[in-house]
Amino acid sequence: MSTTPIGLGHFAWGVRRQASPPVGRAALVVATLSVAACSPADLTTCGPGTHLDGSQCVADQGSDTDANGGSDTDSSSDTDGALPEDTDLPPGDPDVCDDAHAAWPRLQPAVDAAKNGATLWVCPGTYSFVVIEGKTLTLRSTEGADVTTIAGTTSHPAVSVDTATVVLAGFTLTATIGDGNDPVAALKVDASTVTLAHSRVASVTSGAFDVDLVRADQSSLTLNDVVMEGNRFHGYLLVSQYGTLNAHKSVFRDNAKDAGAAPGVIRLLDSTATIENNLVVNNALGSPALGIADDAASSRAIRVAHNTFQGNAFTGAFGLSSVIQAGPLDPEIVDNIVEGNDQAYGIVTTVRAPSNIQYNLAYNNHGGKDFSFALGATHNISEDPLFVDVGGGDFHLDPASPARDAGTPGAAANDVDGTRSDIGAYGGKDANW
8 A cells, every 4th residue: 555645734745753742742644544545635625724735735824713613823722733644554653643744733624624434543632622524434543542632612512423424432532511511511423323432531520510421312322442430410421312322341430420410321212222241330320320211112122231330329309219220111131230339229120020131130239129020030139249349440250259150041142251151241242351
């Protein structure tokens, strides 16, 4: 493949490499994976704050057009930069963040200029909110979520996606909410297909405002290896309405409600969902950790399997809550551990004799109310799961745990080592995390 790069902004032809990017700088590598060689056609148009100079988009001198259409004379809100295309550079290679290539002062113009189907490599730094509309696009950080942040404002979520197909990988999404803010803080998805992977949603503060952190409406949303932690909020951490939600190998921990709020972790409203191999631990909540609200006539498929809910506290004016609350349907709720949650019942359903809630372990929830139904032949148990180290945050199972080899039987459900599946977040065929 040709490695001749395209200049974006100030950068012209050629690549000058250095060992690492300067402190306080960030950059973008724009790569289109569907072509064998790079050409100026990889840019649809020049982005805001730039103009066409021959075959290149060159930044306007002394000005930058922001994502709201305004103009300013500096880029203090972003650690800046954009890099040329170089498809042979692997993820995480610091050479792609050469200071000589820094040209885009904001993330939004690079997103706007990228051709449909492109991949944008984003170098370390803190970027202002971004809006992605009507295209297929992948944004990947070069060095991971710890050093690459997209920050929302009092009037915009960190990332908004509308009628698009988007992959976001390796970012921290955050925001501070103020009066008049959009009711979504970190990631807002409308009529789109979005994957958020290897990322964090952290340090969001919503004050007195009813705000969800991640919400998808009439969309397909996938979370894989996402940590949502240290947020103070009023709404839900994750909401899917009239769409599809897939959450895998993700952690929801140490999030707290504001005074008088009734937040929860995951809310499903008339949505198809697979929620599997996740940890939901040590959150201060006012609504169910997982609330499933569905039309009684709906035939949507919902699978909640191999999750661990532990040490969540439910307080507030609404009184007792529940950890998992299922509506009029009989969703598949299997192989979960629900243990030690304060002021909350364990697994609650309005179905008097559920047939699809099996092989779960619920223990030591409020008042010993672990299940809302008689166990009968459901293979659910109520025993201490014997985690390795709750205080140290290790929710693997002790060798003597009753949850070991107690999950759904059958080869298709076996653990990765071929034995019968364990109950909890580290059991099942996909528990290699």
